[in-house]
Amino acid sequence: MLIDTHCHILPNIDDGAGSLEESIAMAKGAVLNDIGVIVATPHYGKGKYVNDAKSIELKVSQMNAALESVKVNLTVITGQEIHVRKSIVEELYTGKLTTINQSRFMILELPSYGIPTNFHDLLYELSILQIVPVIAHPERNFGFLKNKSSIRSFFDQGVLFQVTASSLLGAHGRKYRISQLNCVKVG
Numbered sequence: 001m002l003i004d005t006h007c008h009i010l011p012n013i014d015d016g017a018g019s020l021e022e023s024i025a026m027a028k029g030a031v032l033n034d035i036g037v038i039v040a041t042p043h044y045g046k047g048k049y050v051n052d053a054k055s056i057e058l059k060v061s062q063m064n065a066a067l068e069s070v071k072v073n074l075t076v077i078t079g080q081e082i083h084v085r086k087s088i089v090e091e092l093y094t095g096k097l098t099t100i101n102q103s104r105f106m107i108l109e110l111p112s113y114g115i116p117t118n119f120h121d122l123l124y125e126l127s128i129l130q131i132v133p134v135i136a137h138p139e140r141n142f143g144f145l146k147n148k149s150s151i152r153s154f155f156d157q158g159v160l161f162q163v164t165a166s167s168l169l170g171a172h173g174r175k176y177r178i179s180q181l182n183c184v185k186v187g
């Protein structure tokens with residue numbers, strides 16, 4: 001059984017599923033691919049998307065109820081794709097943010113242009129709180145593409161990375177195909 005750790009499966013709240021029917025179709029597709037658990041990762045702080053922790057919890061429980069009612073054997077758990085910004089620690093304290101199933105693992109999305117100058121400060125603050133940052137789709141970040149060895153140094157600082165499965169197949173274009181990053185071995 002596989003776990004999908006990044007999926008915009010919740011309906012009508014970001015650029016993911018556009019309806020409950022679409023969410024259920026995604027869930028059925030996942031089950032066919034031997035996925036038993038999906039981490040719902042709605043955008044937070046990116047453009048107009050503000051999906052706080054409480055609203056995600058509610059939507060996840062509604063989604064699980066919907067899946068049960070149509071007998072799809074898949075469990076959705078809470079997560080969030082948090083756009084990196086200065087206020088992350090404050091928003092964590094005020095309960096707006098959440099992690100993967102309320103664990104230590106927090107999914108962060110960097111701006112595609114690169115790595116913000118204050119990102120190291122944020123990593124330090126998160127490390128004090130014993131939160132492990134998981135950077136979403138590094139293969140689409142110009143900072144990593146320009147400086148591939150920086151992935152190694154972030155990994156050495158305890159940062160984890162999450163690659164989009166379709167990037168392995170080049171679905172986002174040749175430039176972002178994961179082989180672009182293959183020269184860096186982590187772990």
Ligand SMILES: [Fe+2]
Binds near residue numbers: 006041136
């Ligand atoms: Fe995402």
